[in-house]
Amino acid sequence: MRRLLLTIGTMVFLTACYNAPDASRTSAGGGPGTLAGAPAQSFDLRRTDGTTDSLARHRGQVVLLNIWATWCPPCREEMPALQRFARENAGKVVVLGADQGESAQVAAAYAKDRGVTFPILVDEAQQYGRAYAAVGMPTTVIVGRDGRVVKGIDGAMTLEQMRAAVAPALKAK
Amino acid sequence: MSARIAALAIAALVIALAVAQDVYPQTPLYHTWQYALALAIGLAVVLAYANGARRGEDGAAGRRLLVAMAGAVVAGVAGLAAGLLGPDTASVIGTPGTVTPVPALGAAAFFAPVDAESLARGGAGVVLRRRNAPEITLAPGARRVLGESLVYLEPRPAAYVEAFDARGAHLTITQPVGTAFLSPVLLFRDRQRIGGFEVPFDTFATPAQHRVLRALYFTPEQLRQFAHAAAAVDTSKPAVIVSAADDTGKQLGITIAASGSTVTIAGIRLRATIGSYPALTIASAPPTWALMLGIVLFLAGIAWSVLRPRSAAAAPAQPQGA
Numbered sequence: 001m002r003r004l005l006l007t008i009g010t011m012v013f014l015t016a017c018y019n020a021p022d023a024s025r026t027s028a029g030g031g032p033g034t035l036a037g038a039p040a041q042s043f044d045l046r047r048t049d050g051t052t053d054s055l056a057r058h059r060g061q062v063v064l065l066n067i068w069a070t071w072c073p074p075c076r077e078e079m080p081a082l083q084r085f086a087r088e089n090a091g092k093v094v095v096l097g098a099d100q101g102e103s104a105q106v107a108a109a110y111a112k113d114r115g116v117t118f119p120i121l122v123d124e125a126q127q128y129g130r131a132y133a134a135v136g137m138p139t140t141v142i143v144g145r146d147g148r149v150v151k152g153i154d155g156a157m158t159l160e161q162m163r164a165a166v167a168p169a170l171k172a173k
Numbered sequence: 174m175s176a177r178i179a180a181l182a183i184a185a186l187v188i189a190l191a192v193a194q195d196v197y198p199q200t201p202l203y204h205t206w207q208y209a210l211a212l213a214i215g216l217a218v219v220l221a222y223a224n225g226a227r228r229g230e231d232g233a234a235g236r237r238l239l240v241a242m243a244g245a246v247v248a249g250v251a252g253l254a255a256g257l258l259g260p261d262t263a264s265v266i267g268t269p270g271t272v273t274p275v276p277a278l279g280a281a282a283f284f285a286p287v288d289a290e291s292l293a294r295g296g297a298g299v300v301l302r303r304r305n306a307p308e309i310t311l312a313p314g315a316r317r318v319l320g321e322s323l324v325y326l327e328p329r330p331a332a333y334v335e336a337f338d339a340r341g342a343h344l345t346i347t348q349p350v351g352t353a354f355l356s357p358v359l360l361f362r363d364r365q366r367i368g369g370f371e372v373p374f375d376t377f378a379t380p381a382q383h384r385v386l387r388a389l390y391f392t393p394e395q396l397r398q399f400a401h402a403a404a405a406v407d408t409s410k411p412a413v414i415v416s417a418a419d420d421t422g423k424q425l426g427i428t429i430a431a432s433g434s435t436v437t438i439a440g441i442r443l444r445a446t447i448g449s450y451p452a453l454t455i456a457s458a459p460p461t462w463a464l465m466l467g468i469v470l471f472l473a474g475i476a477w478s479v480l481r482p483r484s485a486a487a488a489p490a491q492p493q494g495a
Contacts, residue, residue, distance in 0.1 A: 038272070069381070070381075071345065101345030102345055125288065126356065127286060133353075
């Protein structure tokens with residue numbers, strides 16, 4: 001009987017040590033900087049010119065994907081540099097804009113007004129923004145010829161920063 | 174005889190309690206001290222009987238039942254250890270279309286993208302990507318044992334929100350305080366007390382219109398408690414109560430939105446499709462091999478105890494017939 005009580009006592013003690021779980025404990029992903037090396041997700045979307053385009057259609061080329069919106073002040077500040085970068089790297093780097101959550105008319109009117117000539121995807125469902133872990137706008141993603149993310153950058157970039165960001169992808173075979 | 178039957182019944186109960194962790198992992202019972210105490214007392218009774226049977230207190234039948242008792246102890250200890258030593262249950266809430274690292278599994282979880290229709294159906298899944306191992310696709314309702322962890326998907330309330338301006342132009346949805354800035358899917362991670370209920374809520378913004386919106390998720394049962402809500406929407410389905418404020422925090426209005434219907438608030442036309450999106454839940458669970466071994470030993474011990482007396486009774490008949 002004494003042995004039984006001792007056994008029960010030991011087990012009650014162990015039970016008291018029971019580490020009750022916290023069901024509310026969660027974890028979540030990081031920003032675009034964590035995506036380097038990951039396969040680039042692609043979504044078929046309509047462009048402001050009415051044609052369909054996606055990241056996957058440019059496989060084999062270096063792509064600079066810019067996630068932006070017309071209402072976003074840093075995106076607007078970055079746009080002239082992005083347009084200049086697209087022009088000076090024509091044939092070497094594909095520049096794709098992905099307007100987040102806005103209608104085609106809004107994005108097209110903005111592009112026409114600001115002289116933006118690189119293709120703009122109309123991403124009403126904000127798929128590229130979600131997939132590339134955008135934690136703010138603009139977010140820029142460099143995709144290599146192998147279809148993998150080379151670099152993800154949060155925030156507006158200067159022309160020099162854009163050149164530096166694509167340089168490793170252009171050097172890679 | 175009665176002690177033997179009681180010990181067998183408790184041994185079966187111990188095994189059932191341990192197996193239940195694998196079969197019904199969602200039950201919060203396993204994470205209570207009461208569950209651990211019940212298992213501990215059951216094990217103590219089984220061990221006490223086994224100790225007496227080993228010394229011959231329950232005769233030859235009791236000795237043969239030692240195998241069955243060993244089975245209960247194996248399963249029971251595995252169940253107790255999973256609760257005492259295993260990692261806490263954790264839910265990984267991922268935004269649709271994103272990848273979230275899950276260090277506990279040495280994997281990354283890819284949460285499937287959803288549109289409004291698939292969110293309403295609640296059929297989205299999660300893919301676990303592990304280094305040097307094949308991908309594991311988890312569908313709603315499916316469960317997988319990975320090492321000493323049991324992983325499964327738990328549906329959580331979610332809403333896919335779309336916003337339009339007065340001319341019908343689509344507006345960007347952002348979640349400035351959420352983990353996914355550009356997601357139109359509300360996952361209702363936080364809870365707020367309102368009208369005697371604790372309801373899930375989420376916040377989002379339409380920066381182009383300088384609006385910050387707060388959506389509270391109400392179940393049909395909760396909706397029926399509010400007379401004004403019951404009059405405004407179909408109370409057989411969940412709905413969201415949305416309040417709007419401007420950039421300075423000035424309140425601009427409140428409305429209730431049924432799933433899929435378009436409502437206007439603070440100059441914004443808003444459509445919320447309500448459904449569910451899974452969270453990846455990781456629970457510690459007794460190893461399957463330990464449970465299987467326990468069950469096999471338990472059944473083998475009972476079979477040996479039942480069959481042995483018959484064969485022993487049949488054995489003297491052979492010389493007579495010879």
